Amino acid sequence: MLEEQRDVVIHWPDEFDEAKRAELRGVVLAYNDALTELEAGPAAVFASDGERNGVFHGFLKLWDKAWSKPGPCMHMGCTSTSIPRSHTISLGTSIRLIAEKGHVLTPRYGEDGIDLIDIGVRDASTFPGFCDAHEQLFSGFESQKAMTQADHFRLQIFRTICREIHSKRHQRQKAEAMLAEYWRRRDAYILQKINAAAGGPQAFDVSGLKFENDEMETKLVNHLAGIQADLPELEGLYASVLDEIQNGGDKAAMTVINFDFQLPVCLSGFGVLNYRETAAGPVQRAMCMLAILPEEGCTKLLLAAAKEHERAIGLHASDRRDLTFGWLIALDRGRRSSTHSISR
Structure with missing residues (x-):
């Protein structure tokens, strides 16, 4: 079954009934929003430009x-x-x-x-x-x-x-340290988004996320x-x-x-x-x-x-x-x- 909302098509597993889909719809949309923001720029993982600059200069x-x-x-x-x-x-x-x-x-x-x-x-x-x-x-x-x-x-x-x-x-x-820190911040960013949509800070756990065409990840991996x-x-x-x-x-x-x-x-x-x-x-x-x-x-x-x-x-x-x-x-x-x- 396909469902459309905010121009997002969600492919639900057949075993998910309407109640489960309604429960998870906000989480899936929040996950999609997080991916869209990351695609727009890796700096999305920082709360502000000040935080990003602080992390960068501290790392240097x-x-x-x-x-x-x-x-x-x-x-x-x-x-x-x-x-x-x-x-x-x-x-x-x-x-x-x-x-x-x-x-x-x-x-x-x-x-x-x-x-x-x-x-x-x-x-x-x-x-x-x-x-x-x-x-x-x-x-x-x-x-x-x-x-x-x-x-x-x-x-x-x-x-x-x-x-x-x-x-x-x-x-x-x-570069290995930068890549590990970026992965940590990327996962934390996505987790914060979906847990906010689920209504609790620890509603879900996320680990081992894999992405394709992540600009920052690709740059660091190629550098390595x-x-x-x-x-x-x-x-x-x-x-x-x-x-x-x-x-x-x-x-x-x-x-x-x-x-x-x-x-x-x-x-x-x-x-x-x-x-x-x-x-x-x-x-x-x-x-x-x-x-x-x-x-x-x-x-x-x-x-x-x-x-x-x-x-x-x-x-x-x-x-x-x-x-x-x-x-x-x-x-x-x-x-x-x-x-x-x-x-x-």
Whole structure:
């Protein structure tokens, strides 16, 4: 039997008599209203804009604090605890060089996108990466304030990869927590609607609700899937570069470009290079480690990827004008790199 009310068609089970249908009609309509409001915008789960903003900023504060929480040293096999602030970009060689009054500008995600915020040089580009002992791996080029040997560049790429792995793991935990909180609020919102229609705060219980085409859920699930897809490739590149550092050989592709002028920008992060070997060939995807490192009177650009992408990144790096312009556009948009320091 079909019944229409307020343009809603209710398909009742045949075993529901008229009395049961009358009892549940308001609940079903309230459930439909809740779904309609959620489809109009996920913000419906919040009682007000003030509550939504409070939850958002509280969440950012919580996870910003978690970012610097010490954990296991990221050097393979080490069981020591990391320091809270390992620099991805050399403090003495590059960051201080572009700072003004001990500060630089760095991107941070906010509710309206990416903002540039003022940050002290001791906090710029940091993550809880290495223990005190493994921090000394980088002391050779940091003390001389210049990268001059192949091992220096390998070590720089290595700590860039380590930071990206830490970042991806942090993003995964953050997205999982956001998804769980959204599910909790969505279920509570629907439960409140149907119980209000039923006339009591505990008339019904709801659990295990599943939805299709929920915009917020889809966005978070896709974000998690992207993180999960990137992590194995990053971890494979980590293993290759560390093996090269420890045992020599040529396990990863790396290009270093020197410019005889000093850019007022530091960058360390990753980007994706999509390319074809032939015009009709399949699209290849190379996850690339990127770095822009100013030194006194010059700037060094680093590009590294898995060994199988060596030819592609070599060709990409051969056009220096295109390469530099592309990286700076990426920096400006905040889409490719994860650690920046920008002079004002």
